Amino acid sequence: MHPTQSVSGVAGRVLFAAGAALLLLTEAGCRDAESAVGARPSAESPTPPSAEPIARLELQPAGAAGGFVFVVTGFTRLEQAELARLEPDEREKRLRAYVEGDLPNPPPLAGDVALADGVLTFTPRYDLQPGMRYRAEFARGADSGGTLTGTFQLPAPPRSEPTRIVAVYPSSGVLPENQLKFYFEFSAPMSRGEAYRHIRLLDEAGHEIEGAFLELDEELWNPAQTRFTLLCDPGRVKRELAPREELGPVLREGQRYRLTVNAAWRDARGNRLIAGALKVFDVVAADTTPVDPATWSIAAPTAGSREPLLVKFPEPLDYALVTRVIQVRDARGQTLTGRVRTANQEMTWKFIPDDPWDAQPHQLVVETTLEDLAGNSIGRPFEVDTSAQRGAEPAPSAAEAREVTLPIPIAPPSR
Numbered sequence: 001m002h003p004t005q006s007v008s009g010v011a012g013r014v015l016f017a018a019g020a021a022l023l024l025l026t027e028a029g030c031r032d033a034e035s036a037v038g039a040r041p042s043a044e045s046p047t048p049p050s051a052e053p054i055a056r057l058e059l060q061p062a063g064a065a066g067g068f069v070f071v072v073t074g075f076t077r078l079e080q081a082e083l084a085r086l087e088p089d090e091r092e093k094r095l096r097a098y099v100e101g102d103l104p105n106p107p108p109l110a111g112d113v114a115l116a117d118g119v120l121t122f123t124p125r126y127d128l129q130p131g132m133r134y135r136a137e138f139a140r141g142a143d144s145g146g147t148l149t150g151t152f153q154l155p156a157p158p159r160s161e162p163t164r165i166v167a168v169y170p171s172s173g174v175l176p177e178n179q180l181k182f183y184f185e186f187s188a189p190m191s192r193g194e195a196y197r198h199i200r201l202l203d204e205a206g207h208e209i210e211g212a213f214l215e216l217d218e219e220l221w222n223p224a225q226t227r228f229t230l231l232c233d234p235g236r237v238k239r240e241l242a243p244r245e246e247l248g249p250v251l252r253e254g255q256r257y258r259l260t261v262n263a264a265w266r267d268a269r270g271n272r273l274i275a276g277a278l279k280v281f282d283v284v285a286a287d288t289t290p291v292d293p294a295t296w297s298i299a300a301p302t303a304g305s306r307e308p309l310l311v312k313f314p315e316p317l318d319y320a321l322v323t324r325v326i327q328v329r330d331a332r333g334q335t336l337t338g339r340v341r342t343a344n345q346e347m348t349w350k351f352i353p354d355d356p357w358d359a360q361p362h363q364l365v366v367e368t369t370l371e372d373l374a375g376n377s378i379g380r381p382f383e384v385d386t387s388a389q390r391g392a393e394p395a396p397s398a399a400e401a402r403e404v405t406l407p408i409p410i411a412p413p414s415r
Contacts, residue, residue, distance in 0.1 A: 055079075057138055057148040062123065070097050070122040070136045072148065080118050082141045091115060093139070095122045100133040100151060109134075130154045162274035163188040163267035168259070169319035170373055172345040173280065176287040177253045178237050180375040180382065182230040183319055184261065184277075189225040189268040198265040199230060201250070202258045209257075211236070211243075212250045222320075225268060229320065237375075238383050251283045287374040288381050291317070293366055293404055300409035303359040308341075309408065311349040311364065318371040319346050325367035328353070328408065331360035362408040368401055378404060 053074040062069045072095060075083070083091060096108040110125040120138070128134060138148040169183040184199075196219075201209040213230055220229035232250045235243030251257065261277040295314050301307040309328065319342065328336045328351055338353040368378040375382035 055138075055140070055148055057136055057150050059134075059136070059152040067124070067127045068154070069124070070095065070152075072120040072138045073118070075118055075120075079141055083115050083120060088113070091120070095120055095136070095138045097122055097124065097134055097136040100135050128154055160269075161187070162271065163190070163269075164274045165261060165277040168261075168277055168279045170316055170346060171319075172316050172373075173282065174284055175251070175281050176285065176374050177249060177251050177283050178286040178288070178374040178382070179251055179283075180232055180234070180237060180371075180373065181318065182232075182259065182279075184228045184230065186226045186228075186267070186273075190221070190228065191266045191268055191270070192219055192221065192225070194265065195219050195228055195230075198262050200260045200262075202260065204256050206258075209250060211247060227320070253283055253285050256280065256282050287315070287372060287376065288383060290376045290381050291370055291372050291378045293378065293406055296406070298364065298406065298408055300411040301357050302411045302413055304356050304413045306353055306356050309351040309353075309364075311351075312344075313347050313349070316346040316373055317349075318373065318375075321370050322346060322349055325370050326351075327365045329363045329365055330358070331362070335365075336362075357410055359410055359412065362410060364406040364408050365403055366406070367403050 053076055055072060055074040058071045058073070059068050060071050061067075083094070086094070092113045095113050097111070098106045098108055100106075112123050112125070114121050114123070122136070133151055133153045135149065135151050140146055140148065164187045166185040166187050167183075169185070170179075196213065196215045199213070201212045203209060212232060214233045216231075220231070221227065233243060235241045236247055236250045257280070259279040259281070261273075263273045263276040265273050265276075267273070297312045299310040299312075301309050311326070322342060323340050326340075326349060328338070330336060336351075336353050336355075338351050341350040341352070342348065343350060366378065368380075371377045371382075
């Protein structure tokens, strides 16, 4: 990113610098802009060794620290000596920067001024923003007279495609009464801290369901900030808890609901979404049955091919978990690499290997944390009836293991 710099005064011209802005302008008491620019060293007119230094006010990259700094160079020996004698707060008054805008007398930017090796540097406390215009001023000493002044602007970032909502999960239009989570996927990183202001759950009459969601101070985003997890309030999902007793369940069997997202939600660049989203769904009876891999069907891929491995479930599973906690291992116990997709409303898991299948046995390895739409995991329902278990020995459960495995049949190549 290269800043642009305006040179005004006698010359009134605009210069563009590669990597740093050049001398801005010299006002009364300084060389005029024409002579200053003309005196710059070049291949055609090298500066004589005896030439008097020309003071320059520039905007330069800050190096490894990132950002930009305002720099004044080209002092005479007398000017360097004078600056060195000044107290730090006096030097700070000599070199200042401002945001150019509608205010007639804007306050100076906060930052630090330092003198080292004949270079005076002003480092803004906060990064300069692309697209904004800044003015820097250096008040020269009494003997030199005048003020170096110039305006700088970092180019605005290139326009990109507006951020959109790619998908809302579950993708099914029929959900259980004890639905636990929704996921929103975006085409670009989103901002934090405003998610709950833009999502509403409405009943058939268009009335908002108040207190439907668990609003966390730390919003639940994936590392890329492109997928947001929205939790229905568990206190209203589980039976016999106070929030459910007082407010009722979030969803009711036999009803239709609308989940809405408005376009005012801003992405990480501060821009609104290109459009909102609407998910309409019907509610059926609560699901309290744990996930059981024994009910899954596995379609055998062919040895020597890169055919997808298809695993079909009897019910939709949690989108984020089903794409993360299922793996394929070969006969040596090595995890295969490849692409994972879901289909058929998260009732089909598809794995496309990077390399062709070999004819040796393979295993499907599933973490027991895998859940269905109601939060039931492998071997464990989301809502446990503790009253029925009092005084009884706990029964062995698949949930006590961290993973379960299923054999993957590999079909021989056709002849």
